[in-house]
Amino acid sequence: MRPDAEVCRAWVREAAARVAADRDRLTQLDSAIGDGDHGHNLDRGMRAALQAVEDLGETATAGEVLAAAGKALIAKTGGASGPLYGGALRAMGRSLDESGDLAAALRAGCDAVRKLGGAAVGDKTMVDALEPAVKAYEETCDLEVTADAATTGAESTMTLRARKGRASYLGERSVGHLDPGAASTALLIRALVTAARDVRA
Amino acid sequence: MRPDAEVCRAWVREAAARVAADRDRLTQLDSAIGDGDHGHNLDRGMRAALQAVEDLGETATAGEVLAAAGKALIAKTGGASGPLYGGALRAMGRSLDESGDLAAALRAGCDAVRKLGGAAVGDKTMVDALEPAVKAYEETCDLEVTADAATTGAESTMTLRARKGRASYLGERSVGHLDPGAASTALLIRALVTAARDVRA
Amino acid sequence: MKKVINAPEDVVPDALRGLAAAHPGLRVDAEGRFAVRGDAPVRGKVALVSGGGSGHEPLHTGFVGPGMLDAACPGEVFTSPVPDQILAATLAVNGGTGVLHLVKNYTGDVLNFQLAAELAADEGVAVESVLIDDDVAVEDSTHTAGRRGTGATVFAEKIAGALAEERAGLPAVAAVAREVNERSRSFGVALSAATVPATGRPGFDLPDDQVELGVGIHGEPGRERAPLAPAAELVDRALTAIEADLPLSGDLLVMVNGMGGTPLAELYVAFGEVARRLRGRATIARSLVGNYVTSLDMTGFSITVCRLTPELLRLWDAPVETPALRWGR
Amino acid sequence: MKKVINAPEDVVPDALRGLAAAHPGLRVDAEGRFAVRGDAPVRGKVALVSGGGSGHEPLHTGFVGPGMLDAACPGEVFTSPVPDQILAATLAVNGGTGVLHLVKNYTGDVLNFQLAAELAADEGVAVESVLIDDDVAVEDSTHTAGRRGTGATVFAEKIAGALAEERAGLPAVAAVAREVNERSRSFGVALSAATVPATGRPGFDLPDDQVELGVGIHGEPGRERAPLAPAAELVDRALTAIEADLPLSGDLLVMVNGMGGTPLAELYVAFGEVARRLRGRATIARSLVGNYVTSLDMTGFSITVCRLTPELLRLWDAPVETPALRWGR
């Protein structure tokens, strides 16, 4: 798939709506093994991203839309997730404007997260949702399959012991809880499915 | 009645025991309209008073016993009740060594409290228990009647609005609560009845 | 009850031992329960002694040192000190030109300091006492024990301490303390009650949506309950009560004081509201924001305002070197 | 939730407005969310910038001023600041000889400061970063995000700030901050959790007879739960954990830090126990007892120990003039 600016705008809109709706759940997940701010952080960031995208106007390219959203996320989210998600969107934007290809863009976003944060699959972070999702899209080019992979990946964090981020301070006590960033990644990718379908429809 | 040193010692012992047993109730009364320390203060003070009296030895006069108890109360109780009860016992001790008469001694103790604290009957303080008790003894020379008068006086504080001490800060909100100092006064006078009876028996 | 203590009955001496270990500039008698500045007695200087119940730290022990108190006598938690310890502290700091007792107006404090002053007089030490009674929440009438002493105590201790450091005589030092008291007013708001170690229970129960207005510092309930409200409104209630008694104009010294359990950020929020409300009407010449006169773990704040004169401002700015206030050298 | 605030989303700018009103020596940008010393940029002086989530006051805003930080950037409550505000603060204080970023080791803080440093480099400002990671409760291994930064931040800010004030160069100032960090260790104990304004609920529930050992400063639970114990025992647990990593001998700088809701008397009780345990083995050359690195209204305390050298001691004693630390002039 080659998402255009309209799909990207719809994605940001849908993502902002889903994060707002799930804000308290995400924060609660973060209370259990982190510092209880993830939902609030991301909600603040996504509202700023949506505003930035709306301020861009109709002539912006798909890459410009994601770049603006990423920049706003970095500027307003704070915490670990702000630079990680913001960096991912900016990398996706650059990739989209170069190749136009969603598979390449998703891979670029995932690489950015892994490079910035240094986390690998199994460390109980957003990477546990992101990496399998990107791989699924690379293999199937099916967004539904991709979103399911993200969800499964997020759920896999339940039994993991955290090795990155704040949850790693808890040692064994981090086991038995979902990682909030993995949960929000699943949600962001689910938003992409909806956006792509709605725009096509 | 002309209490001797033995009766005075017994009084301090009985009073210390009763205060210890009622410590938490007195403190709770003080929590409602004061600062929640009256029972603890008086318990600490009475334990010191008992110790001081026991340290005195067998040759001390009745007045010396009460003077030692009063001094210890002042030295260890703190708060408003320490100087008031301590001053009262010292005044009683002086009076007893002069006249030997309990009626005169009780009046001297009551005068000391009124002079130090400036409270009158109706101000919702220990004076509301002490003054009627002293008057009852002056009139009847009956300790049971005296103790009943103290109890009735203490109960009368329930409907009063405090005009002295910490409870006066509450204004109307002090109404509907027993005054802790009046309650402890009733208890101290009840202890005197028991002490006099036990020594006589 | 959860507290960082060993046993409720040991809190006061244990804390004094910690104070001694942390501040080599003080001389602390943990058994006798008083702390004096290390160089006491300072010959030829009027000595300042204050004290009151424990649980209000840094008041008073945190204000002992050059430029402020010569001695502090902490009583049991929320309980006035006893005459013996006040006397011992008075004798330990007497520099030969008299001792000033700064006494917060509570019946217990007044009586115990009075007895101590009589005992000191017996020993030939000239003692003058100044009563601090700045809390406008209490009516000052013959129907009450009179106004309570709260935040103005810090101002009086600092300013009288500075004047004493300049070797002013006892009447002048007492007079400036009285002047500070007369020019100062306070009002407190509690969001939750303090838990005294000895009882292990909060002094009063406050529903989740209520505050106590006009609360004291000993865990006693306030004069009135009101619904929880934004900071701007709580500050307005406090300043309105103060202003009914003290014109808020000219150069002011303003303290927004934490009750002990209130985060500093909230105290700054409150101070911001005070500044906003006074803007254009008075000048906040000096300020303190923080925990100065606490009530153990009580949450809430109090506001104290003093109308400065140039001389009071000069004395406020004079050097001070104590555990809790330190500047100018 | 009971707090002295207007609205949860306004706490940070409202507190900054209060900070500005209370401290005319600071320049505060409440919208841009940073505070700088009033005379910034100081030409020819290495500038120190720190920051982190709000809710830890006085850290970091209370440490801005001569002899310590040039700027502080408070993020949302318990949330790292964003690159824009760090960049703005960095540019506002850059005196031409480089800027030191003092960063507590949390993934969010590290990433946001890193982005800001890159942006500053783009503008031609030389930035060096020092990571503070003193909390022994966290294993420093490849299996964690590494040790957290807590109390040693205060020591590093003070000591590096003093060296910068003497016009040392950026490498030397960064080196002394690293040295302080390497010679310092901390351990925290919580008796109850903090309540973040945005969520209105305590970060964790702790039964009445339990404590969290090895707790952080962002409301995250600790490494282990243990029964509530006397102060002596809690202090022993903390010092034992610290000692496993840092020999406790020689001249020490010791901080007993309150988490925000702990009465000062309890902190002194804890400090007394620290002093007792160290007696005969090490010298407490300097100390701090009070609220310095808080977690809103959390109750509990942390202990931070730094093994001093004569040079570190000299720099610790150098004049400092900030809202929360002030001495020497």
Ligand SMILES: Nc1ncnc2c1ncn2[C@@H]1O[C@H](COP(=O)(O)OP(=O)(O)O)[C@@H](O)[C@H]1O
């Ligand atoms: N090093 C890292 N690499 C990838 N993701 C990370 C890393 N550290 C943290 N995260 C993700 O960030 C999430 C937490 O985000 P958030 O709560 O907003 O930040 P903070 O931990 O600073 O409060 C975690 O649940 C995790 O998924």
Ligand SMILES: Nc1ncnc2c1ncn2[C@@H]1O[C@H](COP(=O)(O)OP(=O)(O)O)[C@@H](O)[C@H]1O
């Ligand atoms: N001025 C006074 N005259 C007589 N009794 C008083 C006076 N002030 C207080 N009291 C008595 O003291 C009691 C309180 O004692 P206590 O709690 O030990 O002291 P404090 O009020 O200092 O905490 C009150 O209940 C009251 O009976």
Ligand SMILES: [Mg+2]
């Ligand atoms: Mg978080």
Ligand SMILES: [Mg+2]
């Ligand atoms: Mg009382």
Ligand SMILES: [Mg+2]
């Ligand atoms: Mg009392």
Ligand SMILES: [Mg+2]
């Ligand atoms: Mg965070």
